[in-house]
Amino acid sequence: MQDATNLIKFPEYHNKINGKTVKTVNPPVYNGSTVLFENYEDFYLAHSGKYNGITYxxxxxxxxxxxxxxxxxxxxxxxxxxxxxxxxxxxxxxxxxxxxxxxxxxxxxxxxxxxxxxxxxxxxxxxxxxxxxxxxxxxxxxxxxxxxxxxxxxxxxxxxxxxxxxxxxxxxxxxxxxxxxxxxxxxxxxxxxxxxxxxxxxxxxxxxxxxxxxxxxxxxxxxxxxxxxxxxxxxxxxxxxxxxxxxxxxxxxLKTLVVRLKQHEKSALKIAKWLKTVDLIKTVIHPALLDHPQHHIWQRDFKGSSGLFSFIFKKNYSKKEMASFINSLDLFGIGYSWGGYKSLITAGRYKRSGGSQYSDKTIIRLSIGLENAVDIMEDLEKGFNALKAWGRNNFHK
Ligand SMILES: Cc1ncc(COP(=O)(O)O)c(C=O)c1O
Structure with missing residues (x-):
């Protein structure tokens, strides 16, 4: 059986009301500190560490x-x-x-x-x-x-x-x-x-x-x-x-992970491949792209790729220039974490030793959400145009 089926094929959850079984697809949420024992004998077992139920x-x-x-x-x-x-x-x-x-x-x-x-x-x-x-x-x-x-x-x-x-x-x-x-x-x-x-x-x-x-x-x-x-x-x-x-x-x-993650994968790959054609960008870092340094290992060990990847601009942009790009995006939230339905963007520099090609570079990280991929690309394009316009307008400053 495939993952999508296995993740959904869990038991139904039962309770009895007035002698009739109540079955729901999802489990009830149990909130609680104290758990009541059926009787003193069970409590006694719990007290001596021999009870196999839930005690608290x-x-x-x-x-x-x-x-x-x-x-x-x-x-x-x-x-x-x-x-x-x-x-x-x-x-x-x-x-x-x-x-x-x-x-x-x-x-x-x-x-x-x-x-x-x-x-x-x-x-x-x-x-x-x-x-x-x-x-x-x-x-x-x-x-x-x-x-x-x-x-x-x-x-x-x-x-x-x-x-x-x-x-x-x-x-x-x-x-x-x-x-x-x-x-x-x-x-x-x-x-x-x-x-x-x-x-x-x-x-x-x-x-x-x-x-x-x-x-x-x-x-x-x-x-x-x-x-x-x-x-x-x-x-x-x-x-x-x-x-x-x-x-x-x-x-x-978990029940919807397979469809969501496959959609994240599809959109992210499409966007990553398109970003490689954008004139401002030097490198797109995505393990499923052929030019990723460990692509062969990804291909051997992984069954797919998710929606999180990075890219690096050709130029080292100033804080103001980066702001002109990032602040002009409408579909991307600026914020930490990733893996949710909304696209997110972050940018930062990361210490990497041994002469890494990524040292001292601003890494722009995208978490591609579940919006339409073409809409996301248009949003990014708008950001790149804002960055170019900022450069033209501030050329002599
Ligand atoms: C790779 C990785 N592991 C662990 C965490 C920590 O997860 P949490 O935000 O649930 O504490 C993060 C958070 O961004 C992460 O990116």
Whole structure:
């Protein structure tokens, strides 16, 4: 059965009113702290840790569990837990699998707050971090140390979209008992199956494509069998809990993910190819384009591409010039996050080592939404014309 069917083919949800069954397609939202026991015997079992039902709200009520179960099946993992945001899923994963004295390898193009957590928080607990090139593959071996405990990847990485050779890295890590973690938010399990490539822990910012409507902050971590025990215990002891309302919305988002993501993919590719023909633009960075530096790896490992990519202008524009372009767009919101139905734009510079072609360049990132692709291109064209007009009008100033 295909993903689109599997994601929809979940059980119906039942209740009884006046002896008649009430079946709804979607689950009820359970909000609650206290969970009432049937009787003292069950309470006694719970008190002695032998009860297999839900004992309290932090045990995750049926709504959180329904979302986790659906995502676990989609990921093909062993256990999934929901977090209150994607960054919370990331920071807690890093904490769960490391201890004082351990060393982490992290590719340098990861989401910036992931780096900040390592540099500012993990360092306080004597956990050491080294950053590796964003297109790392089997050369990861050069960076391994006897105390390396975990490798953290994000592929393609934030803003500059370099791709790592995941199977080459996981083969080496597995041999050395190193845990591999992938932030798979860009592709989602629809376009990349981390466990089939040897990854131990797969992270989603559910905020993005899975929720899809920019109205939810949620994260999720799915682990394989080998890492499940440590992770499950950590989650429980830390008292982590995601909101049932957000899990409900994320579960709803999952049902329509396939159609949405395929539309994001189609429009983004069309727009990326068109941007390559625009005279002001030097480079379009999109893994599905033939000239992307790791296109061959994308083609080998991924089943599709999503709606987020970047481009670089030929000229290094001033803040005022950039404003003339970005402020003239009508369809693009200026704002963080991505994966929702509305197109968004950001621009920034990112540190990349080793003489990267992207260092010191302003990277313009587009999250292509579900608007009509031709309308989006016309909007961008209007922005480029505004930029050219600004140049003409300010030529002598
Ligand atoms: C690649 C990636 N991972 C994780 C996150 C964090 O997700 P959240 O916004 O749900 O905390 C983001 C947010 O932009 C992201 O781009």
């Amino acid at each position: 709200g932090t045990d995750r009520l049926p709504t959180q569990r329904a979302f986790e179960e659906a995502l676990k099946k989609f990921e093909g993992g062993y256990l999934t837990r929901a977090f209150q945001s994607g960054i919370s899923a990331i920071t807690n994963t890093l904490l769960a699998f490391t201890k004082s004295g351990d060393h982490i390898l992290m590719c340098e193009n990861v989401y910036r707050p992931t780096v900040l957590f390592c540099n500012k928080i993990l360092s306080k607990y004597n956990i050491k971090i080294s950053f590796v090139p964003p297109d790392v593959g089997e050369d990861i071996i050069k960076y391994l140390r006897p105390d390396t405990k975990l490798i953290f990847l994000e592929s393609p990485g934030s803003n500059t979209f370099e791709i790592q050779d995941i199977p080459a890295i996981t083969a080496i890590a597995r041999e050395k008992q190193i845990i591999t973690v992938l932030d798979n938010t860009w592709a989602t399990p629809l376009f990349l199956r981390p466990f089939e490539l040897g990854i131990d822990v797969s992270i989603q910012s559910v905020t993005k494509y899975i929720s899809g409507h920019s109205d939810v902050l949620l994260g999720a971590v799915t682990v394989n069998k080998r890492t499940a025990k440590i992770f499950e215990e950590f989650y429980k002891i830390m008292g982590i809990i995601a909101s049932p309302n957000d899990c409900y919305l994320a579960l709803r988002g």
